Amino acid sequence: MARLQIDSVSKQFGADYAVREVSLDIADGEFLVLLGPSGCGKSTLLRMVAGLEEPTSGRILLDGNDITTEAPQRRDLAMVFQSYALYPHLTVAKNIGFPLRARRRPRASIAQRVSEVAATLELSELLERRPAALSGGQRQRVALARAMVRDPGAFLMDEPLSNLDAKLRSATRAELIALHRRLSATFLYVTHDQVEAMTMATRIALLNGGRIEQVGTPEELYDRPRTTFVAGFLGAPPMNLFPAQVIRDVNSLRVRTDGVDAALDITPAPDSETEPTAVIAGIRPEHLYLDDAATAARGTVTMVENLGSEELVHITAGAVELCVRAKRPAGVRVGEAVGLRVAPGDIHLFDKDSGLRLQWQAPEPIDMSLPDAAAVSVA
Numbered sequence: 001m002a003r004l005q006i007d008s009v010s011k012q013f014g015a016d017y018a019v020r021e022v023s024l025d026i027a028d029g030e031f032l033v034l035l036g037p038s039g040c041g042k043s044t045l046l047r048m049v050a051g052l053e054e055p056t057s058g059r060i061l062l063d064g065n066d067i068t069t070e071a072p073q074r075r076d077l078a079m080v081f082q083s084y085a086l087y088p089h090l091t092v093a094k095n096i097g098f099p100l101r102a103r104r105r106p107r108a109s110i111a112q113r114v115s116e117v118a119a120t121l122e123l124s125e126l127l128e129r130r131p132a133a134l135s136g137g138q139r140q141r142v143a144l145a146r147a148m149v150r151d152p153g154a155f156l157m158d159e160p161l162s163n164l165d166a167k168l169r170s171a172t173r174a175e176l177i178a179l180h181r182r183l184s185a186t187f188l189y190v191t192h193d194q195v196e197a198m199t200m201a202t203r204i205a206l207l208n209g210g211r212i213e214q215v216g217t218p219e220e221l222y223d224r225p226r227t228t229f230v231a232g233f234l235g236a237p238p239m240n241l242f243p244a245q246v247i248r249d250v251n252s253l254r255v256r257t258d259g260v261d262a263a264l265d266i267t268p269a270p271d272s273e274t275e276p277t278a279v280i281a282g283i284r285p286e287h288l289y290l291d292d293a294a295t296a297a298r299g300t301v302t303m304v305e306n307l308g309s310e311e312l313v314h315i316t317a318g319a320v321e322l323c324v325r326a327k328r329p330a331g332v333r334v335g336e337a338v339g340l341r342v343a344p345g346d347i348h349l350f351d352k353d354s355g356l357r358l359q360w361q362a363p364e365p366i367d368m369s370l371p372d373a374a375a376v377s378v379a
Contacts, residue, residue: 002063002076002153002186003028004049009058011044011210018044020210021058026154031180031187035197036207037233042190043158045207049188050079050156062153078147080157084139086131086146093118093127096145103150117145120182121175137168144179154186161196173199194234198222206230228355231282231348237312240288242320243352244281255281255347259318262296265344279358282348285312285325290332294341297322301336315340 004026011019019041026032034042047053049060051072060068067075078099086095093114094101100110118124121141131139140160147155160176161169177200180187191197197204198218205215206229214226225231231239244257246264253264260281288297290313299317306328313324313332317340324330324340332338349358 004154004186004188005059005061005064006045006049007059007061009045009048009055009060011041011048011053012056017210019048019055022207022210022212024205024212024215026186026188028186029184031189031200031202033197033201033204034188034190034207035194035201035204036192038192040207041210042192042207046156046158046188046190050077051075052079076153078150078152078155080143080147080155080160082159082162084131084143084163086139086142088131091128091130092123092134092142095131095142096123096127096149099146099150113149114145117149120148121145121179135168136164137172140164140172141175144176148183152185154188157187157189159191160189161191162193169196176200194236198234206233208233224357225282225348226357228280228282228350231350235284237285237323237325239282239284239348240320240322241280241282241350242322244279246277246279246349255279255349257281257318257320259299259316259320260297262342262347263344264347264349278352280350280352280355282350283322283342283346285323287342287346288322288324289341290324290326290330290338291341292339294339296342297340299338299340301332301334301338303334304330304332313338 006022006024009019009022010017022045024032034045036042044053048055051070055068059066062076087098090098096117097110097114100113115124118127121144123141123145126134126138131142134142143160161172164172173196189200201218203215203217204221206213206221208229214221214230221230222234225234225239228241232241242257242260244255244260247254247256248268251268253266253268255262255264297317297320299315299322301313302316303314305312309328311326311328311330313326313330315322315324315338322340350356351358
């Protein structure tokens with residue numbers, strides 16, 4: 001298998017950048033997912049790694065070897081496309097074996113390898129069929145088998161599950177996770193589906209506007225988002241974000257705005273003064289709890305969405321719109337006045353201008369060694 005390194009890679013189309021100064025180090029055997037909204041540059045980045053697009057600047061290395069200018073067929077990489085790209089006139093066996101025939105491998109060697117890969121992906125009984133006689137999930141497995149058959153250094157996958165229905169997507173996702181564990185192969189996988197990213201990745205690189213917003217494990221991105229973009233992109237529904245102020249109340253700090261007044265898990269230094277600080281506050285819907293006696297927020301229910309085992313309760317609290325994820329039945333109706341509570345440690349704070357996550361320190365000095373966070377001192 002292989003280690004992939006993307007070193008300050010940019011791709012420019014005219015005056016516009018599709019990818020700008022992206023650097024990633026993908027370890028041997030890692031499953032790294034490029035995640036982001038449509039147009040963020042993730043597929044362009046994958047195509048540059050595959051050799052289908054030429055970078056405007058930067059380098060791409062495979063096991064320490066610079067492959068930036070290598071032709072696609074000379075890179076030890078296998079690409080799985082969204083559209084499967086199977087040959088309709090060839091059988092499953094011939095589709096799987098095509099890369100080996102193109103390299104003029106002996107016929108007996110090709111047949112043996114095709115049989116091994118087909119058995120791994122449970123395709124042995126389908127080898128004589130043509131793509132038109134296969135389901136979407138079966139076609140996807142044939143595309144994977146064709147990529148696996150030549151033992152590539154790494155697998156590149158461009159939204160391979162997007163053409164499948166929800167049930168089949170879930171089943172195929174589980175197959176890919178199991179396949180990665182069996183092969184211990186390096187996977188670079190593109191998707192806009194956060195469920196795929198959260199369930200499959202060892203690490204996620206979240207892109208926005210051609211730049212990387214944050215790289216880390218799924219837990220790191222979800223629990224400690226680096227920016228308001230990350231906080232608002234991950235999660236369904238996403239994090240509740242609203243402008244507020246951090247103020248001092250006797251010996252504690254609180255986040256306060258019209259409709260919300262909640263304690264923070266921050267203790268200021270004794271006998272010091274703290275000026276109100278404008279921030280963006282964030283709370284995950286599952287960290288808000290309906291509680292008539294609570295005072296962290298009070299508002300009116302505007303909508304209740306039934307998700308089966310859960311309900312999403314939408315609440316207007318003063319100037320703030322909040323969403324609560326609660327077990328069904330939540331026991332509230334539209335128009336009802338409700339109270340909300342939240343644990344102090346479940347409130348996230350971001351800089352109001354840059355959107356960067358705030359690291360609160362007390363007292364001075366500010367630790368400027370934190371490269372991924374805005375630092376604000378609270379005395």
